[in-house]
Amino acid sequence: MPKPLDNDKLTFPILIGDIGGTNARFSILIDAYAEPKQFPSVHTADFSTLDEAIQITVLDKTSVQPRSALLAIAGPIEGDEIPLTNCDWVVRPRAMIADLGFAEVMVVNDFEAQALAVASLSDEDRAPIGNNNHSPVASRVVLGPGTGLGVAGLVHAQHTWFPVPGEGGHVDIGPRSERDFAIFPHLTPIEGRISAEQLLCGRGIVNIYTAVCLADGVEPKFTIPADITATGLSAADAQAAETISLFVTYLGRLAGDLALIFMARGGVFLSGGISQKIIPALQRPEFRQAFEDKAPHTALMKTIPTFVVTHPLAALSGLAAYARTPASFGLATEGRRWRR
Numbered sequence: 001m002p003k004p005l006d007n008d009k010l011t012f013p014i015l016i017g018d019i020g021g022t023n024a025r026f027s028i029l030i031d032a033y034a035e036p037k038q039f040p041s042v043h044t045a046d047f048s049t050l051d052e053a054i055q056i057t058v059l060d061k062t063s064v065q066p067r068s069a070l071l072a073i074a075g076p077i078e079g080d081e082i083p084l085t086n087c088d089w090v091v092r093p094r095a096m097i098a099d100l101g102f103a104e105v106m107v108v109n110d111f112e113a114q115a116l117a118v119a120s121l122s123d124e125d126r127a128p129i130g131n132n133n134h135s136p137v138a139s140r141v142v143l144g145p146g147t148g149l150g151v152a153g154l155v156h157a158q159h160t161w162f163p164v165p166g167e168g169g170h171v172d173i174g175p176r177s178e179r180d181f182a183i184f185p186h187l188t189p190i191e192g193r194i195s196a197e198q199l200l201c202g203r204g205i206v207n208i209y210t211a212v213c214l215a216d217g218v219e220p221k222f223t224i225p226a227d228i229t230a231t232g233l234s235a236a237d238a239q240a241a242e243t244i245s246l247f248v249t250y251l252g253r254l255a256g257d258l259a260l261i262f263m264a265r266g267g268v269f270l271s272g273g274i275s276q277k278i279i280p281a282l283q284r285p286e287f288r289q290a291f292e293d294k295a296p297h298t299a300l301m302k303t304i305p306t307f308v309v310t311h312p313l314a315a316l317s318g319l320a321a322y323a324r325t326p327a328s329f330g331l332a333t334e335g336r337r338w339r340r
């Protein structure tokens with residue numbers, strides 16, 4: 001078993017990496033004060049292993065030899081061989097230490113990294129949804145529709161940020177309005193239920209659109225999420241337009257539920273690839289209406305801000321924030337930190 005370590009500093013220079021299902025992004029943090037040295041983002045499919053991607057895209061391109069690596073990955077972190085969700089790579093920290101010259105490797109969950117990022121996002125790196133652009137220093141939530149639906153809480157207590165990565169994308173979601181009751185019977189349950197991720201991700205956009213078409217007795221025209229949002233945003237197609245409206249409504253409902261669970265007075269932050277692409281739809285009334293529609297707590301919900309994270313490399317910025325000042329974060333390291 002890996003040896004548990006305290007939340008002490010990783011040794012600089014630190015390679016930080018955000019390994020998604022489709023893309024991997026790397027940078028090097030020379031010390032606690034320097035801006036990260038950014039490397040071009042790469043497609044995971046272009047390299048057979050993570051180690052090869054690090055060697056070719058980072059180590060071969062710089063004379064700086066990182067002493068530590070801090071990686072965010074999509075998927076649960078268990079044991080010494082960590083397979084990635086949606087990609088063939090396996091993270092092998094012990095082999096990275098042996099072969100790539102690192103003294104230490106630490107691996108965290110990708111939404112934990114997103115949560116670390118929203119602890120300190122500047123105004124330029126977020127777009128408010130609604131009238132409130134103030135985020136007090138208080139607990140927050142990150143909710144990210146992309147290939148899947150990621151969720152993490154960020155609890156603020158004792159002057160410390162505690163990321164809470166969970167599987168919140170898999171909570172149940174059910175019909176509420178009369179129109180929902182007409183559409184939901186056309187969704188395909190998985191093992192008897194509809195989870196939030198079945199509606200609130202790229203595939204979910206297609207699921208909603210198809211169910212709307214079936215409810216209307218119309219042949220579906222689109223199978224690609226980006227086509228549905230593009231057509232829906234321009235209102236060129238009634239079913240695609242309704243899909244966008246329902247998508248932001250359901251996202252607002254879930255965002256509100258999560259804000260209630262975490263008492264997230266610091267706000268709910270929408271990350272992931274889709275949120276940034278549909279900001280105009282999120283700024284229409286439906287998202288905030290659904291978010292605030294939480295009687296008997298409507299007055300409370302009106303005070304909670306909501307944002308789209310617009311930072312292009314939010315997970316990397318979260319990892320860099322942790323690498324600089326680990327003591328500001330209550331990040332669990334047990335079983336996730338390996339050293340030579």
Ligand SMILES: Nc1ncnc2c1ncn2[C@@H]1O[C@H](COP(=O)(O)OP(=O)(O)OP(=O)(O)O)[C@@H](O)[C@H]1O
Pocket residue numbers: 019020021022023024145146147148201202203205224225226227229230272273274277
């Ligand atoms: N304009 C768009 N509107 C709606 N959905 C989109 C749009 N563009 C891409 N998508 C969908 O977003 C999903 C990809 O999300 P994202 O960009 O967050 O990638 P990821 O694989 O989750 O993360 P990573 O880039 O880290 O690998 C896919 O399902 C894709 O079809």
